[in-house]
């Protein structure tokens with residue numbers, strides 16, 4: 001028995017009516033809906049579990065494919081981060097599941113309890129309409145890895161050590177503008193000729 005029958009679905013269907021199809025929603029509309037749902041879930045959690053979540057903030061700034069959401073407790077402040085690409089490509093899951101998952105963590109923290117996915121978290125999460133599991137239920141292959149700077153491997157003339165240089169340094173070295181980045185050119189430990197290849 002949940003707190004209120006299908007509250008999340010009902011809340012969501014009001015967006016659904018307003019905006020018709022998710023596929024037609026702009027990113028701004030998705031973000032607005034996410035914030036409304038976030039405040040709604042906070043309110044439900046506050047009443048149901050007797051906690052104060054007023055100061056918990058929502059940031060939609062996670063990138064990459066390793067996390068859909070995150071609940072953070074830092075210096076006594078609580079916040080939730082949601083994957084922005086998740087919102088773009090898997091909006092329903094973020095709205096109906098990930099938010100509940102993370103709000104449930106903030107309930108744990110607000111009660112002074114530890115995080116984790118134990119029995120307390122499972123209870124809060126399912127009461128908020130989320131699925132109390134840490135296993136991603138969908139295929140999230142559209143999430144892109146966070147952009148990584150390219151790096152370039154260089155050996156050197158005096159040891160086995162391999163150095164990783166940025167693209168800017170790599171290009172300068174290849175153009176012969178500098179000789180070495182370790183000794184500033186006096187010995188030439190890392191040179192154009194010790195280039196190994198791009199770091200993987």
Ligand SMILES: [Zn+2]
Nearest residue numbers: 101105116117
């Ligand atoms: Zn979690």
